[in-house]
Amino acid sequence: MDDLSGAPPALLDFDSALPLTAKGPRAWESQVDKRYWNAIGPWGGWTIALLLKAVLAEPDHNGTPVAMTANLMGGLDETPLTVTTRPARQGRSMEFWTSELGQGEGVAAMAMVTLGHRRDTLSAHEAQMPLVAAPETLEVPERRGGLAFGGMFDFLPAGGATILQENASTETLTWVRDGQGRALDYPLLAALADVFAPRIFYREPVRRPVSTVSMSVYFHATPAELAAVGGDFVLAQAQARRFEAGFFDQTGTLWSRDGVLLATTEQLCWFK
Structure with missing residues (x-):
């Protein structure tokens, strides 16, 4: 039955947050x-989604996100x-x-956010999506x-390393989606680029203080590929390359179930 009350539709959790x-x-x-709290403050994916959403809320922005690099420089509280x-810079092809x-x-x-005017090109x-079992x-x-x-x-582990164990490789494969089945868009895609547990937790069975220092998402x-995903699962693949002197990196890829590469990410983390 249609809602004839005239009340605006209720926002999904991710939007209202x-x-x-x-x-x-x-x-x-x-x-x-x-609701999107991490250990001692808001989850980094929430922060970069907010930074991106603010740019997309500006009425004179033009184009869709093609890249962003964010530096997370301090803790946040509830004030x-x-x-x-x-x-x-705003140009005809990029902003x-x-x-x-x-x-x-x-x-x-x-953050620095780059918007682009997508065109019909090659x-x-x-890159090839890893072979994994379907989420169902x-x-x-x-x-x-x-x-x-x-x-x-919603998380469904699909292969790779086990958290808080000594693993030869930190690669993990996980199906993930918004818990309410919210349709994928660029702010949610940015948030999902930070959904991976820190790779240091896959090197040894120790919980250490960890924080993201810098993060890039491509x-x-x-827009049509995001619309095709809707609220479905995407495959999140992540791996580290080096741990040294209190810092480590991690890379990630996000795939639709039909093998479309949706986003890639690079992240530098501090650990104690």
């Missing part, structure tokens, strides 16, 4: 959502946030925006505690 209220020209107010944006997240008098995170896949054939793991943001997604998916 990324509030943006116009504060002035290129300035937005927001608030941390504890109000301000997001400010600035178009560093470059900055997006800065502040709390109190300090800057906690900032299309080819060199996998057993749903029992959730035992864990971080708050993990409860907002958005390969076209």
Whole structure:
């Protein structure tokens, strides 16, 4: 039955957790959502999704996201946030925006967001999606505690290393989707690029303090490819390359179930 009350439709959790209220020209107010909390602050995927969403909320932005690099520079608490944006350069083919997240008098995170005008050109896949079982054939793991943001997604391990064990390789393969089946778009795709557990947890059975320092996401998916995914699972593949002197890197790829490469990501993390 149609809703004739005139009330706006209820926002899905991911959308309601990324509030943006116009504060002035290129300035937005927001608030941390504890549903997407990590160990001692908001999950990094929430932060980069908010930085991207603010750029896409600007009425004069043009194009769709093709890349973003974010630096996460400080912790956040539950006091109000301000997001400010600035178009560093707007051209006919590409736009470059900055997006800065502040709390109190300090800057906690900032990103460079690149928008592009996608055109009909050569299309080819060199990368190949790993062969894994379909999500419908996998057993749903029992959730035992864990971080708050993990409860907002459905995870189905599909192969690779086991967390908190000594593994020769840190590669993992996991089907993941929004817990409410929210349709995939660029902010959600950005968030999913940070859905991987830190690779240090796959090298030894020790929980260490870890934080993301810098993270880049490359958005390969076209709007039509995102629409084709809808609220379905995507395959998240991640692996580290080196751990040294308190830092490690990790790479990730996100695939649709029909083998379309949706996004790739690089991340540098600090650990103690």
